[in-house]
Amino acid sequence: MKTVYERADIVPLLAEIFRELGYEGTSLSRITERTGLGKGSLYHFFPGGKEEMANAVLAEIDAWFEQAIYRPLRQDDARQAIAAMWVNVNDYFRSGRRICLVGAFALDDTRERFSAAIGDYFIRWIGAVRSALSRAGYSDDEAQALAEEGVAGIQGALVLARALGDERIFIRSLETLAKRFEAATR
Amino acid sequence: MKTVYERADIVPLLAEIFRELGYEGTSLSRITERTGLGKGSLYHFFPGGKEEMANAVLAEIDAWFEQAIYRPLRQDDARQAIAAMWVNVNDYFRSGRRICLVGAFALDDTRERFSAAIGDYFIRWIGAVRSALSRAGYSDDEAQALAEEGVAGIQGALVLARALGDERIFIRSLETLAKRFEAATR
DNA sequence: ATATCATTGTACCAATCGGTACAATCATTG
DNA sequence: CAATGATTGTACCGATTGGTACAATGATAT
Numbered sequence A, B: 001m002k003t004v005y006e007r008a009d010i011v012p013l014l015a016e017i018f019r020e021l022g023y024e025g026t027s028l029s030r031i032t033e034r035t036g037l038g039k040g041s042l043y044h045f046f047p048g049g050k051e052e053m054a055n056a057v058l059a060e061i062d063a064w065f066e067q068a069i070y071r072p073l074r075q076d077d078a079r080q081a082i083a084a085m086w087v088n089v090n091d092y093f094r095s096g097r098r099i100c101l102v103g104a105f106a107l108d109d110t111r112e113r114f115s116a117a118i119g120d121y122f123i124r125w126i127g128a129v130r131s132a133l134s135r136a137g138y139s140d141d142e143a144q145a146l147a148e149e150g151v152a153g154i155q156g157a158l159v160l161a162r163a164l165g166d167e168r169i170f171i172r173s174l175e176t177l178a179k180r181f182e183a184a185t186r
Numbered sequence C: 001a002t003a004t005c006a007t008t009g010t011a012c013c014a015a016t017c018g019g020t021a022c023a024a025t026c027a028t029t030g
Numbered sequence D: 001c002a003a004t005g006a007t008t009g010t011a012c013c014g015a016t017t018g019g020t021a022c023a024a025t026g027a028t029a030t
Helices: A007-025 A028-035 A039-045 A049-075 A078-092 A101-107 A110-135 A140-164 A167-184 B007-025 B028-035 B039-045 B049-075 B078-092 B101-107 B110-135 B140-164 B167-184
Strands: none
Touching: A007 A028, A007 A039, A007 A049, A007 A101, A007 A110, A007 B007, A028 A039, A049 A078, A049 A101, A049 A110, A078 A110, A078 A167, A101 A110, A101 B101, A101 B140, A110 A140, A110 B140, A140 A167, A140 B101, A140 B110, A140 B140, A140 B167, A167 B140, B007 B028, B007 B039, B007 B049, B007 B101, B007 B110, B028 B039, B049 B078, B049 B101, B049 B110, B078 B110, B078 B167, B101 B110, B110 B140, B140 B167
16 A cells, blocks of 8 residues: 555646646646645656656646547547547536646747657647548548647637636537538538 | 837837747746846836736737737728738748747736736637628627637647647648638628 | 936845755555 | 665755846936
8 A cells, every 4th residue: 555645646736737837837836835745755756857747747648638539539430439529628628627738838938848749649639530530531631631620629719718718618619610520521 | 319229129029038938938037138138128118027028018919910900800891801811810920930929828827917918819809800700791600600710720720830840730720711711701 | 518317237135946865754574 | 573665854955036226327408
């Protein structure tokens, strides 16, 4: 039996802090304050400091999307997997109350530090959606364009929802995007 | 004749720094280094410090969008104004190499500080597009939904372009959005 | 030429930054 | 029980943070 926390328990807490404050805005003191873990514990689990913490968070995010979003899109029934994506995305981002950490990292200098993980995230997301659309019968070009439109639309909807403090615009945006996809897959 | 710089000359420099580094990531030392102005000058022009600098930048951005984007959309020929928007947006954001400062501020804790300006920016942008679409003959609901889709699509395209370091995806996204608008206004 | 006010560089401030060192404590195992 | 290794709190580090004070310099108007 381990102590109260192990590494895997801390990562989700870190994710939420990075999400709210951004990489630069997240200080060790805020981490200590919100996790209840002192520097001793933090540097024990993450000897590489803040950067290792952020990398652990990015890895966990990648793993979640892989199993919940990408894999179904690549393997399962195309229409079903796309329908599930809208639901899962809405849940994961709490209807726009939660932002996309990867998208946020991409927008400022933080990108330099994590460019590989950031690029991967979107490449694989778009690729998985394209795969599903291809199986639904569309040409590579059409599938690629619609996949990009979908992922970009989600990211944009997150920005709008946060900017306006209104989750309805997020839900509405997802519905609009879903209609675009339905029109293309019938 | 004033000295080399006046307030209005500094604001665009500040805008570029905030864009690249984010609000938290922008330190006075970086500002000094990139503008060539010491603290004496900076606090002379912006007694309120970093926050006043950011507010000045946001005000300038708002003024630019008002004259270049919003006003034409509200007053000029609807189809023409929309076509001009795609071109101006592509130029302004340097095909995705430059990010939207307001969108970036919206994504982290910085939003708390500038929520009024951030909300205004998107409300007015969406409102202006809706106005043009309404004049092009569409119902309020349709116009609102398409306006939201357009603005969100632009923001999402900026995220993708930065994340992938690829400006072609930005240009491609704008073209896709433009087609959606054309389909709706004919 | 002098008075005035805008502009600037520099020294300085307390607070906080990310990170290190290490002794104390904890649970586990032999 | 003793030994071991994982976990933790605390003190401390130099560097940097945003901001202030102020004297020196610059330009301008009388």
